[in-house]
Amino acid sequence: MRASNYRKKLLISKKTKKMIWGALAAVILAGIIFFFAYFRVTSVELMGSTRYSDEEIKELALQGPFSDNSILAALLYAHKEVEDVPFVEGIHITRINHNTICISVKEKKAVGCIPYLDSYIYFDRNGVFIESSRTRDESIPYFDGIEVNQVIMNEKLPIKGTTILNTAVALATIFQKNDKVPDHIEFDSNYQISLVYGNITVMLGKDKYLEDKMNRALAILPKISGETGILHLENVTDSVKTITFEREVEEVTAENWNGGYDENGDYTGDGEYDEDGKHVGPKPMTELDYALANWHGGYDEEGDYTGEGEYDENWNYVGPKPTAESIAANGDWHGGYMEDGSYTGYGELDREGNYVGPNPNETSDDGSEDDEFS
Known part of the structure; x- marks a missing residue:
């Protein structure tokens, strides 16, 4: 009898097939669970943010699907464009280890701002308009007296002549380096410069010897803190160092008179001395x-x-x-x-x-x- 050329087919029961598929699904499910559990983000490092808190940056960067997985976050959101967030150009996410990612913030570097309509226009060191906001950032120098008719985002501010813009950028650089940003900077019609620090106005005059003038002004300001007046540095040059402080003397009235003590230091109510023994005259x-x-x-x-x-x-x-x-x-x-x-x-x-x-x-x-x- 001749042997058959066909082998008998291996017969697998439906029950066995279900068991195989079930086991395979369980393996896949276990792999998925392991993948999302092992690579779950539990630690976030941040770099480059000076304007926003860590929580604000995390909320901004980790808001998409799978952003809590270190591998997928780095793949899907490696370079994330940001819109409607002042001074932030973009966000970059990288994976450090299986449960740690790093969020790097790329900020727009503003060196100054000017008023425009009902907003503040921020510009970089090249004079390029980079941001607009209805609220003022107190850490950025504010320039009063620089006027523009129109502005276009990412283009240089159309300021007549380049001198005043160069001056603004130079001053902004000095302020940031010394961390002494004034309340605001004023340019008059002749482009004379004055800085306002509380009740003290610093007159710098023309755009000459700015760094020397500012170094001297910053050294003097702590010594006259709490006073009111004008600090004159207009005439400072490389050879002339004359600086004067024009102190504003407050008129003594019955409301601000601080006398009442006699020569012996006893309080009488109508004595002409203050509690430190300084003569302040009769009560107005x-x-x-x-x-x-x-x-x-x-x-x-x-x-x-x-x-x-x-x-x-x-x-x-x-x-x-x-x-x-x-x-x-x-x-x-x-x-x-x-x-x-x-x-x-x-x-x-x-x-x-x-x-x-x-x-x-x-x-x-x-x-x-x-x-x-x-």
Whole structure:
């Protein structure tokens, strides 16, 4: 009998097939679980961000699918373009180990800003417009006096002449190097430069010897902290080093007078010394004190002295006795004085004899406001 040329086919039952496919699926599932568990991101390192917190950068960079897997995050988001995030150009993600990735932030480097319409325009060291924002970044120098008619993103600011832009960039570089950014920088119509640091204005003059002027200004500013005035460095050159501080002296009033001590250091209330023994003079008179001293009334219509009557001793009408309430009711109007210096309450001069007009706060007898145009 001749042997058959056909082998019997290996028969696999349906049950066996299910077991094989089940085992294969289990292996694949286990591999997937292992892949996502082993390469799960548990640590993130950040580089290059100076404007945003670590949490803000993480939220910005790790918001896509599979961004919590170190391999897929590095593959899918290696170079991520960023839109509508001020001063951030892009984000780069790399894998360090199986559960650690590094997020590198590429920032736009602004060196200064200028006002434009209702926004702030930020520019780089080449004068190129790189960002616009409605809020000001206090760490970036703000220049007042540089005007542009229009701006185009990623193009150089159309400032007339290159000198002023070069000056702005040079100043911005000095400020960032010394970490002493002023509140704002002003250019006048002749491009004279002044810097504002709180209550102190630093006058630099023209764009000459800027680095020398700034080095000297930054050395002096801590010594005059808390003062008010103008620091003049306009005339500083390589051979002239004259610097003056024009201190603004605050007028002493009853409100800011800090005296009250006598020569022995005892507080009397009317002594002419402060608590440190410095002579500050007698206490200035308030508006009420001055009005009372110059009000000559107190007599009634019969000529009898009552202390509250509205006539003087010669029966001249001088108005009611001034009170704290009547002075406060005058608001910013400091009139009420006559040409002879006496106080009546309705005189149109102030106590220095300056004409200030009729009291705008007066009301008629029925309580309605007087019409000053009647």
